[in-house]
Amino acid sequence: MSPAVGQPIPRKEGRAKVTGRARFAAEYPIRGVVHAIPVLSTISRGRISSIDTAAAQAAPGVLAVLTHLNAPKLPYRPFERPLETSTRVGVFFKPLRDDVIRFNRQYVAVVVATTLEQAEAAAALVRVSYAPLRAISSFEEGLSAAHQPREKGSRGLPYQRGDPELAFAAAAVRVDQRYTIPTEHHNPLETHATIAVWNGNQLTLYDKSQWVKGVQQHAALAFGIPYDQVRVLSPFVGGAFGSALRPWAHIDLAAMAAQVVKRPVKLSLTREAMYGTTGFRPETRMRVRLGANASGTLTAVMHEAWGQTSTYEEYTENTLDATRLMYAVPNLSTVPRLVPMHVSTPQYMRGPGEATGMFALETALDELAVALRMDPVALRIKNEPLADPESKLPWSLRSYVQTMQLGAERFGWARRTPAVGSMKDGGLLIGMGMAGATYPALRFPTSARIRMNLSGSVTVLSAATDIGPGTYTSMAQVAADAVGLDVALVNVELADSKLPYAHAQGASALFASLSPAVREAGRQLARQLAARAVADQRSPLYGLKAETLTAVNGGLSGAGKRESYAALMARSDAPLEVHLTSAPPMSAPKQSTHCFGSHFVEVSVDPDVLEVRVRRVVSAFGVGRVVNPRTAHSQAVGGIIGGIGMALHEQTHTDPRYGRIMNANLSEYLIPVHADVPPIEAVYLDEVDYAIGPLGAKGLGELPIVGVAAAISNAVYHATGKRVRDLPITIEKLL
Amino acid sequence: MRAFNYSKTRAAGDAVMTVSGQPEAKFIAGGTTLVDLMRINVETPAQVVDINALPLKTIQALPGGGVRIGALARMSEVAEHPLIVQGFPAVSQALLLSASPQLRNKASIGGNLMQRTRCPYFRDTALPCNKREPGSGCSAIGGENRMLAILGTSENCIATNAGDMAVSMSALDAVVRIRGPKGDRTVNLVDFYVVPGSTPNIETVLQHGELILAIDLPAAPHAARSHYLKVRDRASYEFAVTSAAVGLDVQGSTIRSARVALGGVGTKPWRSKEAEAALVGRPATEATFVAAAQIALSGAKPRSQNAFKIPLAQRTLVKALRTLAGGGS
Numbered sequence A: 001m002s003p004a005v006g007q008p009i010p011r012k013e014g015r016a017k018v019t020g021r022a023r024f025a026a027e028y029p030i031r032g033v034v035h036a037i038p039v040l041s042t043i044s045r046g047r048i049s050s051i052d053t054a055a056a057q058a059a060p061g062v063l064a065v066l067t068h069l070n071a072p073k074l075p076y077r078p079f080e081r082p083l084e085t086s087t088r089v090g091v092f093f094k095p096l097r098d099d100v101i102r103f104n105r106q107y108v109a110v111v112v113a114t115t116l117e118q119a120e121a122a123a124a125l126v127r128v129s130y131a132p133l134r135a136i137s138s139f140e141e142g143l144s145a146a147h148q149p150r151e152k153g154s155r156g157l158p159y160q161r162g163d164p165e166l167a168f169a170a171a172a173v174r175v176d177q178r179y180t181i182p183t184e185h186h187n188p189l190e191t192h193a194t195i196a197v198w199n200g201n202q203l204t205l206y207d208k209s210q211w212v213k214g215v216q217q218h219a220a221l222a223f224g225i226p227y228d229q230v231r232v233l234s235p236f237v238g239g240a241f242g243s244a245l246r247p248w249a250h251i252d253l254a255a256m257a258a259q260v261v262k263r264p265v266k267l268s269l270t271r272e273a274m275y276g277t278t279g280f281r282p283e284t285r286m287r288v289r290l291g292a293n294a295s296g297t298l299t300a301v302m303h304e305a306w307g308q309t310s311t312y313e314e315y316t317e318n319t320l321d322a323t324r325l326m327y328a329v330p331n332l333s334t335v336p337r338l339v340p341m342h343v344s345t346p347q348y349m350r351g352p353g354e355a356t357g358m359f360a361l362e363t364a365l366d367e368l369a370v371a372l373r374m375d376p377v378a379l380r381i382k383n384e385p386l387a388d389p390e391s392k393l394p395w396s397l398r399s400y401v402q403t404m405q406l407g408a409e410r411f412g413w414a415r416r417t418p419a420v421g422s423m424k425d426g427g428l429l430i431g432m433g434m435a436g437a438t439y440p441a442l443r444f445p446t447s448a449r450i451r452m453n454l455s456g457s458v459t460v461l462s463a464a465t466d467i468g469p470g471t472y473t474s475m476a477q478v479a480a481d482a483v484g485l486d487v488a489l490v491n492v493e494l495a496d497s498k499l500p501y502a503h504a505q506g507a508s509a510l511f512a513s514l515s516p517a518v519r520e521a522g523r524q525l526a527r528q529l530a531a532r533a534v535a536d537q538r539s540p541l542y543g544l545k546a547e548t549l550t551a552v553n554g555g556l557s558g559a560g561k562r563e564s565y566a567a568l569m570a571r572s573d574a575p576l577e578v579h580l581t582s583a584p585p586m587s588a589p590k591q592s593t594h595c596f597g598s599h600f601v602e603v604s605v606d607p608d609v610l611e612v613r614v615r616r617v618v619s620a621f622g623v624g625r626v627v628n629p630r631t632a633h634s635q636a637v638g639g640i641i642g643g644i645g646m647a648l649h650e651q652t653h654t655d656p657r658y659g660r661i662m663n664a665n666l667s668e669y670l671i672p673v674h675a676d677v678p679p680i681e682a683v684y685l686d687e688v689d690y691a692i693g694p695l696g697a698k699g700l701g702e703l704p705i706v707g708v709a710a711a712i713s714n715a716v717y718h719a720t721g722k723r724v725r726d727l728p729i730t731i732e733k734l735l
Numbered sequence B: 001m002r003a004f005n006y007s008k009t010r011a012a013g014d015a016v017m018t019v020s021g022q023p024e025a026k027f028i029a030g031g032t033t034l035v036d037l038m039r040i041n042v043e044t045p046a047q048v049v050d051i052n053a054l055p056l057k058t059i060q061a062l063p064g065g066g067v068r069i070g071a072l073a074r075m076s077e078v079a080e081h082p083l084i085v086q087g088f089p090a091v092s093q094a095l096l097l098s099a100s101p102q103l104r105n106k107a108s109i110g111g112n113l114m115q116r117t118r119c120p121y122f123r124d125t126a127l128p129c130n131k132r133e134p135g136s137g138c139s140a141i142g143g144e145n146r147m148l149a150i151l152g153t154s155e156n157c158i159a160t161n162a163g164d165m166a167v168s169m170s171a172l173d174a175v176v177r178i179r180g181p182k183g184d185r186t187v188n189l190v191d192f193y194v195v196p197g198s199t200p201n202i203e204t205v206l207q208h209g210e211l212i213l214a215i216d217l218p219a220a221p222h223a224a225r226s227h228y229l230k231v232r233d234r235a236s237y238e239f240a241v242t243s244a245a246v247g248l249d250v251q252g253s254t255i256r257s258a259r260v261a262l263g264g265v266g267t268k269p270w271r272s273k274e275a276e277a278a279l280v281g282r283p284a285t286e287a288t289f290v291a292a293a294q295i296a297l298s299g300a301k302p303r304s305q306n307a308f309k310i311p312l313a314q315r316t317l318v319k320a321l322r323t324l325a326g327g328g329s
Ligand SMILES: Cc1cc2nc3c(=O)[nH]c(=O)nc-3n(C[C@H](O)[C@H](O)[C@H](O)COP(=O)(O)OP(=O)(O)OC[C@H]3O[C@@H](n4cnc5c(N)ncnc54)[C@H](O)[C@@H]3O)c2cc1C
Pocket: A667, B026, B027, B028, B029, B030, B031, B032, B033, B034, B035, B036, B051, B071, B072, B097, B098, B099, B100, B103, B106, B107, B108, B109, B110, B111, B112, B113, B114, B115, B162, B163, B164, B165, B210, B211, B212, B213, B237, B238, B239, B240
């Protein structure tokens, strides 16, 4: 029996998803459910001076209209520690608490009615008057109040090694440029939704979430009830990209409304509401200075970032982390700053921090390569560090150079002629560009339960979510190998807060966190079954030594004898369960653990009308063992498409006079459509890295988007000679 | 969305009578514009009259080579109809470059002519907009105007007419056939749309209750040799930043007749007779095209974010003409 890990096993939940049987949060058929529609503020800062709900109250079907004047004041017990996925500084937004407006499209009322249409119609009748205050709605205005983050640690604090100013001044070749990424919104296809059901003082939430345990904790504290009185379910998630990592205020609103009307309440956010209330990638401006000697050895790197945050919380990204470890350079500084604005709080969005910072660093490196007349791959290889330049720890496995070599070969990089505008196809200019990628390999304490059922099949249980990466499938693979049976016989149940604790599905950490628990629990289960078999006179294995048995092919064998799990369990009157928590070692890390990759991109640019289209992408990744090439492929391709959007399309437009997002819909907020997605080849190095887990796998969720925008921008430069340093690359920037 | 009454009619005359008798009534065809706007409370009709059962779906040849397109023919049918593909390639291309296949299957030709602007302020009831609320002010002039118009604007409104098909049909001398309470009339498509002036809420000469029955496209050599080029921010499913519909009749190397209309830049589909005059009688060369393109944009008034549309529209027009003159379509 060959191991299931490493096989391209089709998604366990695939059929349910494509046949519509997979239920998403808003789709649960709850008897007697009524509908809540929030009313959103139309100013960005100030107070509500009056709110007239009479017409809405009187509208057909309306059960309640809640505002700050009549909404129950939830207890909001303090967290012992802030949730890992929330910001660490500031006070999270509590809806309908007071008359203060902190951002545009803030909740100012919620209308509950028997039908969705009645709730929508009544919500349009709520009249709100405001006493506005001058809001900071443009980055330029916010800059005057820019400050160092109050958060400490690697993201919050400035960092320096050597003397970068001096080295930069003395460098033979210098790059000093500014780079910007605009505000971007996650825009998962499935909009955020919550159904709240109270049963006495038990609260059940059907929610779109990347972390049901986080939502459970949040809701319990908000309503002042014990954790075990809250149950959160989120078995299927239609994309989230980070927006569902943190519990948002609509969850409180749904549960609050359900309490008031004493009926189950469904609150499904509109696309427009999500632009105000479920986070975004913060606009970030950066300055990068690179110094090198004439042969291309980096002598100085300085990277500064100014990132947008809200006024009531501080959201700080890892924007500068990658810069500190990417290349060998003795003199380096990174300086983070925050720009508070009257916006809602930003939120991790795919590749948070790294995607932003690496756009600047990897574009600057291309500029340096041009200045040095050096091949950009050769420049990167030249500055390859032997150990982590920041922590000084050895790499567990750093395969950056190998990804560039593999990627360059598969792409045909050698055919690239370096001169700007030198490549053409018919009437189109062709450009080829590349950039590197990195993301940390992380692991967090996580639990799992595994059960041998009476039929001889296995069930894996965990509160972890599967927002699309394939956790249902990968955990079945891990369990199948640990217990020794076919993947088809493993059933995986996830995303119910009643199940064993799991870390959030974010930061590419879930597989590395959950798989050790599943694996070890599965092995223990097999050992317990072996102990049972050898002690049971009815078993053909009776009397053998348990340690000598092997778990394989759906049963146990040893000394030429064999008993299937089904036969063994047929004599049992209860399933057998093992519950286990697995955590990374507590001691200080002895190795630096990261994933690496590189992207090679070909673009075409129409010389007349300057439309840029990506023609093909080859990306190579070093992520340790690839657990399932099929689900890995969809992760990689999805991330790369996200990178195409970042490079060419995505931008949230705010009118600074009103602080209002003007493209709060999927028509005017552009993301790539099918015709924008070229052939994408994702290839992986054949490698294993046991530093963070026994399966030798790291993580693949965040990495693929990192660096894509730089590779595209570098390709556009190669085609046109125009260096676009503020995303997205739109036509007017090339004219 | 506001609650509304719904009725369905089977005779064009009934539809006209119902809507003209009720100031807050609207026709509905594919609903891809109307329902969108109703959901965001920008359109709030009290009554919606479904015209989909009216016998206005045919696409037929007219004596003399023209084509009559029923107002209820769907965008997708028209785009692929042999009479259109052969006689009016620019119209077929403009339709195929519009919206998405699903929308084109649903949306009607009459509704397409009547689609509303994509100006973001028009669609946000929280902010001032003269078109939506006359007299409230134009938010776009000092705000988000990258996609908005540079031709035919006024200090009251700079909203782009975002349609593609209407640009191609404006170039090719389409005629709109209309039925109203007082009888039938025809209007040339170029006169069907009006610039905003001081009444941006009025976009066409269609009176309340008047129903579009059909559009006639007259045959011509420059129609059979026509081309639509659309420039946009992504490869599909997106409105034009700029576009050009062109038709040329070239004999020897001399342009005998020419048609030019621009999209994405005008408050109405922007037919440029001046550019046409600069083409006719001249050799079909790059220099001629560039000169015509300069003339086509000569009256343009850019705003804070859309000055790039002047050179871009010129380049779009030149490329469209060059493609056509080069024999491509
Ligand atoms: C996401 C999206 C993308 C789009 N992209 C494009 C694009 O790229 N290019 C483009 O050109 N268009 C685009 N459109 C617009 C689309 O083409 C129009 O919505 C469509 O053509 C309208 O036709 P309909 O039949 O659905 O009209 P409806 O919504 O039914 O009606 C629209 C208006 O016309 C009136 N009306 C309808 N029929 C008649 C008639 N016979 N006589 C008088 N009045 C009538 C209605 O009362 C209503 O006011 C897009 C639309 C959407 C939603």
